Every structure is written in C-alpha cells, then in structure tokens.
Amino acid sequence: MGHWDGFKGTKWRDHVNVRDFIQNNYTEYTGDDSFLEPAAPSTDKLWTKLQELFEVQHENNGVYDMDNNIPSTITSHEPGYLIKEEETIVGLQTDVPLKQAFMPFGGINMANNALKTNGYDVDEDMTKIFTEWRKTHNQGVFDAYTPEMRAARSNKIITGLPDAYGRGRIIGDYRRLALYGIDFLIAEKKKDLANVGNKVMTDDVIRLREEVSEQIKALNDIKEMATYYGFDVSQPAKNAQEAIQWTYFGYLAAIKSQNGAAMSIGRISAFLDIYIQRDLDNGVITEFEAQEMIDHLIMKLRMVKFARTPEYNELFSGYPIWATLSIAGMGVDGRSLVTKNDFRILHTLVNMGPSPEPNLTVLYSSRLPEGFRTFAARIAKESSSIQFENDDLLRANWGSDDCAIACCVSATVMGKDMQFFGARANLAKTVLYAINGGVDEITKKQVGPKFRPMTGDKLDYDEFIDRYKDMMDWLAELYVNTLNVIHYMHDKYAYEAPQLAFMDTHLKRTFATGIAGISHAADSLMAIKHGDVKVIRDEDGLAIDYVPTKEFPTYGNDSEEADAAANWILEYFMTQIKRQHTYRNSTPTTSLLTITSNVVYGKATGNTPDGRRAGKPLAPGANPSYQDGKYLGEKNGLLASLNSTARLEYQCALDGISNTQTINPNGLGKDDDTRIDNLRNVMDGYFDKGGYHLNVNVFTTDLLLDAQAHPEKYPNLTIRVSGYAVKFRDLTPEQQADVISRTAHDRM
C-alpha cells in the first residue's frame, strides 16, 4: 500500500500542511469508551520492567544513571531499548532506559553540578571542551547580564530564568515527519533557504539563513538516528505503527538535543488516529493492537528524563519535563476533533495507572461530544493526572484549531508559532519594593531603583498605587531585557534545530513573560485600600510587617472589586511589558503561572500587606490565596473561586492562566456517577464563563496526609500541582506541606 493511499484532500500533498491533512481525513468519534481495550501482555511486561527501573530511580533521588562524557546530540548514542522484543515503538534518549544524558550546551556548570550532586564524576575533558573551546548558553548570558539583572535574579524579584539550561517550550510539529518523510521536509527547507533574504545580508537574514541550514543538518541527523533503530524515515509513514514511530522519532531528536524545562510533544491525537483508522478499516491491525501501540508511545513519554540540579528540583519539583500532549478540541468548522485516539490516550492512565508524564491536556469545550467530556471527567477524577484548557479561548485568540499547549498553559499553533519562554516576575514582592523604595525586604539590599519609599504608619492607597506603578514599570523593563539577553544567547549557543526543523521557516514568535503572586498582590491592594493597614518597621525604618485592621475583599471569593484589582495589575504590567523592545520583534505575552516555584518564590517574599506571612508559599499561578489569615483564604467555595479566576482577562495573559483546584470527592456528590456528572458540569460552566485552565484534583486532604506519613503506601499517587502533575512522593517536604495546605473544596 502506498503511504498516502486512501487519504483525501489535495492541499497538504504539495506543501507542508498537516492541519489540512487532518481536516480532510479524521473521523470524529462521538461515542463512549466501551470500545477501549485493556493493556496488552507486552505493555504489562514493559510497564513492570519500567516500574522496577523507576523504583531504582526513586531510591537514587530521581537518577537511574547518568552520562558524563557523551554530549548528547541526535546521533550521539547507540540505540537503546527497555525490552527490545516487546516494544512496538522504539527509541530512547540514551542507550539505556532512564539514563540521563550529558547536555552541556545550555551550560556546563549546570551539567556538571547535576553530575556532582548526584554522586557522579565530572569529566575533565568535557569540562575543558565546554569551557575553553565551546562556549555555552549559560556563559554567554552571564557575559552580557548587567549587575542590575544579577541583583534582580539573586534577590528573586525575577526567578526561574532559563539561563543555565535549555529554555524549552518549543514544539516541533513532529507529525510532519510521519506525513511527509524526511526527504520531502529537507527539500522544502532547501526551497525556503533559497528564499530567506533578498540579496541584502542584514544580521537577521544571516541568522535565519544559518538557522535553516542547521535545521537541514538536523533533519539529516534524524534520518541517520532512525537507521540505528532499523528504520528508513526518508519517506512518509506507510501505516499506523510507522506514523507513531516517525512522530516519536521527531520528538526523540528534540529531547536528545535539548533539556528545556518543558519539552512538549504537541497535538498528535487526531493525526495518528487517521493512520490507525485506516489500518483498522483495512484489517491490518485490531483495536487491541492500536491501544498497545498508543500505550507504548505513552510509556516512552513517561520515560523522558533530564539531568537536573537540586536547585532546579526545588523550583520545579517532582522531576517534571512537561512532555505535554494535547488532545480533543473543536474544529473551526464546528466538528470536534475528538477521535477514538483521544480515548486511547486517556485510557493509558487506566492501562498503566496514573502518571505525571506525559502532561495530558484536554482542550476543552462544552461543545465537545458528551461521551468524551464524561470520559475525561471520569479519568480526571480517578487519576488526578490531567488538565483542561479552554479550547474556545484558544481558537478565538490564536486563530487556529491546531493549537497545542507547551508546558502547562502556554498555547502555540503547531508548526507555526514558537515561544521565547522566560520565567516570572514576582508582583507580590514588587508590592514590598514599592513600599520600601526598591530595598529588598529580605536581603535589605537596594535592588530596585531608589524611588521614594512610603514612610507613614499607615499605607495610603493613592500613594501606594503611584509607587507600585513606578516599580512595575522598572521591573517590566528589566525583566524583558533580561529575557532579551537569554534568548539572544540561546539562539547563539543552544539553537533548537531539530524542533525548528519541523516548523515553518517564517514563524510567529511570542515572547512569554510570567507573573507570580498575582493573588497576594491583588489582596494587598484591597487591604491597603480598605483594610487600614498598619506598618511595622525595623530599626532602619524598613517596612517589614503589615497589620490589616479592617476587613477587605479578597480575590477568589467572587468579589468583583478584588477580581478587578487582579485584572488591573495584570493589565498594567502587561502594558509595560508591551512597551519594551523584544528580541526578534517577538510578540510579548504573559502568564499567571508559577508551577511549583510558588514555594521558592514565597520563601523569598516577606510579609505582605494582606496579612500573608513571610516565607509562606505564594498561591500558585492564578490561584486565590489559601493562606491562613484573618481576612484571607477562599471562603466561598469552589464555584466562587472559579468565578474569580474566570474573570481574569485571557487577552492580557495569552501565555496562559493556571488554576489548580482540589475537590473533596464528597463535595462533588454521593456516588461516582454523580461526581463525574458534576465535575463535567462544573467544567462546562467554568469554561463557558471564560475560565482558561483547570487542574483537577479529586481527593481529600486526609489522603495526602496519609501519603506524607506513609509514602511507601502510595508509590504512584499522582496529583496536579500547577500546570503539571507529579508523583506526590517526589515532591520536596516543603512542597508536600504546601500542597496539603491548599484548599480542598468540600462544597461547590
């Protein structure tokens, strides 16, 4: 059978256009989950073996084994297998399962520290090569940083900057490899190269020409890598197995050469379903075999590992790599993009149990078929392992029904967009800088500009707002320019050729910033305005504590005023972000997302005027504060909290708004069917109101307390923390405590 036999449509044949291929060929599925098949024997064997390895890895602080002297590239390693004869989909990052590759291009220090802190030897030759001869991204960044940038970084007003490893978040459209084969893609890139620039060689033209040449080299390398596993990917995939395998090879090239924080695989579900459905229709495979291949693919994504340092693990707890896989969603023609494959992919959480990776993401709409919505709600309730994003907002704001999520909540159009990712600014801490004239409340250093501080015993709202705006102006400028340095150097020293090779040559680039502490900032504004906040100062007159003396509205309780304060901060800060020069004239966006770094950020943030205590974790992402405090906390139940979050303006936070909720099963209803129906209805309502994202946890705080006390009982307990899922036992003690302290709604 020819590779394209039976496929419909024409436009996708001559030029790369995966979306057109999907739209012409996918089979919407509106039924329920009754067709699903259990795990195949091969899956059980592989998964059992993998769990043994995971156990070893867990015993060794998340490290099964590490390379120290093979700089990881697309072709650096011999082929590796879990159990070769059982695998229908093959390919590992290194030659041994779970072995972490040596990735020095982002930074030799981080690579070596990961080795040292995990008890491995540092290789002297490699250190010499990547110090004296081959400069890394990290070195480049620190060569260009200003003292102000370093101070902002070390005082943690800006945190999580990807300046020591890969920036990640770039999703290649790996489906292209399956649909077209490498040779076609190389030919297309060569055509593109011929038309990059018209005679005049500006720096931008030269840079892009070099990049496209690097992409072509990467494509050739992928062809070679595939031969190690016995495959010739020069031509399009001929069947489902090849389509899955080719797609995975594309992704594998990315994770062999980049250790970005988030290495997402994108939206592959309906695409692969087309191949599976063709094979099913032709009697070439059975549903049982289809599920087996999908299980094996997902198992590969559960195995992705990067060498990390303790500092990194503290920030992003539980070894996440954000192999985010987006499913479902609506088409612009009104059909949903739900296929049987979306069921199969969620079903992996049943066949192999819950798992943090891949970061399964449902692009949700109340118009998705009810069978799927019900199934997704059930899997969410049972696994606490999946997240939901508002597909109606995605289509409306990104102009495409082929979006995928990079990392947690960051939308990108497959093959068309790339993102310059970068960290977040702590706007709760900025409240304190505004009050103290740029002096850090923890380190007592002058970090921000020497603006006039607030000197009275009480905080005047107008005086405060004036200063807060000044300080946000300063921070936005500094932050964007810090990221400008990072992305310049990343392109220079750690360019993501294998990802970009699967994307259009002329891309839309977004410049993603991030905000931490939005709820504390908003609550502080409300406290200052309504709470008659008394200021307590240290011997140098620095404000170090605040006592609200009157009640004030807070974000997360369906208060229009408090929610408007959060929106005002978001909009004001985003406006300042937009004023800046951005690298490669990329489009600035921001997110309300902290991942698990809310703990570290909170540690570095003093007492805030809303009454939040110094050092306590910030509420993650856009979550309302759950800190104890006379006037704080979500007091009005789940729906009030969701209403507040849904009020946040997505157009001001196009990089995403993260919302993590935990619901006590009993709060959802008395029996499972009721709970599932209620959860689905809650989501329909939340997303219809404009809520952007929901991490769904369904369990009780007691369960977590038991898991904290008896981790051995819960090796696979998986929870959604903030845009991703983790195994509870892999969280740091501090983060376990934070998660436990979060609100578990026991009422709607």
Added chain:
Amino acid sequence: MGHWDGFKGTKWRDHVNVRDFIQNNYTEYTGDDSFLEPAAPSTDKLWTKLQELFEVQHENNGVYDMDNNIPSTITSHEPGYLIKEEETIVGLQTDVPLKQAFMPFGGINMANNALKTNGYDVDEDMTKIFTEWRKTHNQGVFDAYTPEMRAARSNKIITGLPDAYGRGRIIGDYRRLALYGIDFLIAEKKKDLANVGNKVMTDDVIRLREEVSEQIKALNDIKEMATYYGFDVSQPAKNAQEAIQWTYFGYLAAIKSQNGAAMSIGRISAFLDIYIQRDLDNGVITEFEAQEMIDHLIMKLRMVKFARTPEYNELFSGYPIWATLSIAGMGVDGRSLVTKNDFRILHTLVNMGPSPEPNLTVLYSSRLPEGFRTFAARIAKESSSIQFENDDLLRANWGSDDCAIACCVSATVMGKDMQFFGARANLAKTVLYAINGGVDEITKKQVGPKFRPMTGDKLDYDEFIDRYKDMMDWLAELYVNTLNVIHYMHDKYAYEAPQLAFMDTHLKRTFATGIAGISHAADSLMAIKHGDVKVIRDEDGLAIDYVPTKEFPTYGNDSEEADAAANWILEYFMTQIKRQHTYRNSTPTTSLLTITSNVVYGKATGNTPDGRRAGKPLAPGANPSYQDGKYLGEKNGLLASLNSTARLEYQCALDGISNTQTINPNGLGKDDDTRIDNLRNVMDGYFDKGGYHLNVNVFTTDLLLDAQAHPEKYPNLTIRVSGYAVKFRDLTPEQQADVISRTAHDRM
C-alpha cells in the same frame, strides 16, 4: 624606580591615551645613523640558530613542525624558547620555535587540510569536537552563503574571501599593556562594560556586552600566559626591556589565538623609544643593549608562522603573515615622530640581514628629517625589504598622527579603529562579464545576472559602459553582502578578544573591500573607446578574444585620459559599495591591492579588450600593466608610472593603493650615494604629488633570473612583491616568473 617616574603629561595617566603619552615624552631624532650599534653576540647566536631552523623549514615546504591536537589559545602552550639564556625578549606561539599551532576556530577543514597536505596526522577527537560540538567560522559562513555567492567565489569574480580562517588585519594597541599593565586595562574595560547599553537590550548591545566580557577574559589570560615566562604584567612596565616584553606579550596573545591573513603589530617605535631613552639617560642600559633588545624583538616577529594550505600559499605566496610594523611619520604639531628607535628598527635589516617579516613600513613625508629619509632610502635600496606610505595622506584622511598600517596599505588608528577585511573583486573580469551578459568566459557558466550581452563584431564604448556599470552594480552588492556574512560569522565564531581588548570599546569600524585588475579594466576602457576592438567569438557566440586595431592611451604612462578612466572605475565602484548595508554599520572603504593573488586572479581571467592574454597575471595592486602587447606596458619610465599612480584618488580608496616598483640600480645613478639621493628625491616627489604607497625594489632582472636558476645562491634574497616582502626562493615558480616579467625601470 617607579614605572612612570620621569614621564611627563597628565591626561594619559587616568585614562588610556597612548598617543598623549607619546606626544608628551618622545625625543625626536634628526641626526644620522652613526649612533647605531652592530648585532650583539646573543643576537648572532640566536639568528644563527634561527637560520638553521629556517633551513629545515624551507626543506619541508615552509613547515618546521605542526601541532595537531592543541587548539591554540592564549594559554594553551608551555613557554617556548629559541635559546633561553640568550633571549632578552621571550615568547613563542607554541612551545617550540617555528612550530605551527593548530587553529581550528576559523575552520576545522582548513586546519586539517594544512596538516594533511604537509604530511601530518589529523586528530580524530579534534575533528569531532570542531565539527559536532564547536562550530567554526567557516561552517557558519557556508551555512549562510547563497548559491550566487558560492558561484562568484568559485568562478573567481570575487576571490580571497577570509571564510575559512581568521580575517586578520585587526591591530591591538599592544603598547597599552606596557604603559598601563593588565590590571588597569581590566578595570577600564569593566567600567566600559558597565556603560555598554542603557537598559534596552538590543542585539547590538548584547553583542557588545558579551564581547567586552570576552576581552576581559582575554586580558586575564594574558596575565596568566606572562607568568609562564616568569613575568607579572599586572602593573605597567618599569623599564625598556619590560616595555618591549609587555608590548610583545600583547601581540603574542593575538597570534596565539588568531591566524588572520595579516597580523600586524602596529606602531610601536616612538613609544618604545621613550622607555629606551629613559633607561639610556639613567645609565641603566647602553645603546648596544638597546639595539640588542630591538633585534630580539624583531627576530620574534620574523618567527611568526601559521599553518596554511597549498591553496592559501598559492594566493599569498612566500608564507607572509604581515607582521606589519609602522615607523616614522609626522605629528600633527609639525614635529616628526622619528626617534632613534626608527633607525634601530631599520637597522635590524643590517644586523640580521634582509627579511620579509616584520613587514617594515615607513610612514613617509618629505618633511621627515633628511637624516632619516636618507637612511630609509639606503636601507630600501640595499634590502628591497621595506615599503613606504604617504603619512601626509594618512593624517589628512584619518585625523590622527597615530595611524598604523594593517597588512600592506590599510590604515588604522591605533586602538581606535578596526577593520572588517575582505578580499577583492576582479574588475578586469567584470569587463568580460559586462560584455558576455554575466557568463563566465572561463567556466562558461552564468555567474552574473542575465543582462543583455554585447553582440556585435566591434565593441561600442557607450554600449559597453552602460553594461559595465550594471555589472559593477551587481558585483558591489553581492560582494558587500558576502562580506556581511563573513564578518557576522567571524564575530560569532572567531571573535578576536585579545586584539580588541587593547582597543577602545566603542570603535570606528571600517568595512574594507578591494579591487583587483584596475589597470586592465582602465586599459580595456581605453581600448574600447579608441582602439577599435574586434571581437572574436566561440561557437556559442561568447566573446573570447579581442583585437585592438588602433593605438589607445594606457594607464601608467602619465596619460591623463587613461588615468582618469582608472579613477572613474574606482569612484564608480566605490559609490556602489557605499550604497550597501554594511555589517555593524561599518564605514565602507576599498583598496587597490592584490598582494600576490594577482597571479591566481589572472589565471582565472580571460583575454581582455586591451590585448592582455588570458591566464596571464594581472598587474598587482594599482600597478600599471606590464604585459607584453602591441599597445600595452609602461613605456615612459619610472616617473611617468609614478605620476599615473599618484593620480588615483586616495579618498576613494581609503583602504589603500598599492604600488610596487623595481628600479635597476643603474637607472638610479652611477654610485651608491647618488642612487640613495635620487631614490629619496623620487619618493619626496611621488608622495608630495599624492602617491599613496611605494614598494621599493632596487635590483636588476638579471639578478632575479640568476636566483631563479640558482636558488641555493640566494637563500635570503628578499623582494617587495605587493604590499609585502618575500624571500624570492619561497615564491611559486609561476610567481617567480611573474615577478621577473614585471617592469624593472632602467630610467627615471
């Protein structure tokens, strides 16, 4: 004694300002050469040893020994010595005299080819490192080149592009190391870094910040390198020996880390004389010792070697490295900058015999003291090893009396200017492209744009000029953009940190282009206009030969019309060059300079309308044609030739106008004194008329014929070829033949 004891002036003390130091402290010398001392015993021993090594090197095709696995950096090698106990000035490129370092950063292919073609092993690890992990300048360039650029390069309409090795020509102001010491320079660079950019991180700001950081690293490395030789260069030099040594260490760092075509040392004569004179005045050293140290410094410059490929040697024959050292010149205050040291430096050609390196360059003016002019004329006559540049033009056009020559004829202000160097366009060949509508007359390929060709049996002048302009427009654009790619990549992959560390952070950058074949282009214009040129075509109608049937004026014979034609071409082409976008907004310049590449360029140039035969060497630089031909050649003697060259407009060729002349001793006068006086007078007149440059050879063609037949008799016969000097025996046979065929004027 404190390092600055006895020095006058104030401005140079707080900020880097070497010129101010010189102006306040140098002692003009207006006497004759009677104070000069002969070679010291140490000099004789060292020179004898070095000549033995040179002999070995000569036997081995210019290679004494080669590294293959130590990428050369400032600190890569253990200290090396010729005869340690005899050397007053120390420091070698590698650990062994004349051993060529392994320099892969410009291009691993060129580095490996140099090894292979000289019979050395290529190191596999190095190849892997500099192919897979550490990209080189060469790879970057070829990733970004367009097919048109490659075609222009391989068809040799543009040649000598520095795209496979270092671009060179950047002169650090190494005197700064002696005057200030490393610590002060590092502190100043740190101050600069703090002020590069003001918050907004554009690509330009980021790039410069990274570069200054690299410069600071290089300065620290130089400090370390000096310790290998037992010196602490953190503080300023305390005496003459340290001043010479420190200055040389700065230069040594450059030649350890860069293999640029031209690695010049700049203008160090008056500067070092200040230290020597202070030591002489204080009775610390004698003149004999002063000459010994200068001899030893010059000997070090005679030893500089780079690993090269046969192709490179064919282009730049005789292993030149252009350790150009500029001396004399006038000050803007009317004093000359001639010191005793300018005598000492020329006197090295007596003490150690003639030598091609360093490329000794006298910045000439008829207002220099007569004693010096006479001495320089004598040394030129006796050694044929030095060149002269018009210092009056330099001061008037570069606004400084602290200029130096980079390479052959390219002016730069010490520490203030840097040059983006790049090759040359063949404007003689462009004449043929204009006639044949962009089809290459040798390869028959369409290289230029498909402009209308000339189709008749005769060449109409107006039709031709129209087409010639079109073709120059195309070539200028392509050429500049090719260089834009090269310089972008060189900054990216082979940045010259140790040179730039000794220069101002905010530099003036010139963008140097070059023109080859100016005389043949001008003569062809005259032939087409006046010579009734018949066209001979091949079977495809391509014009392949030209027969002028009438006499026409030619360039080099004091014909105002022919000289104006040369000027018109120069000005027209330069105007087109100036229209282009240049990398880093550098200031475009051009040169009339071919070095010895005139032979290779000529080989790639078909018959020209002036009657020049295909394949014959072009006249070098701005030299008039010396090819036999009914109407060609310099027929009117030396002065007519010089008059023509002097008419070329330096303001249109600020990168320099190279003119090489050979004079039969008898043509200059009957006895030595007369000859010296006449040579001096000729130069006074030539430079006063606006001539820019003169390579002076004084010998007969018979001498060269004898040297060609009996090379063993003339191991040290040195001649000026085109902006530099070579040992005659090191020229390729073709180039020996070319030099012999050049006009040796036997009359004034």
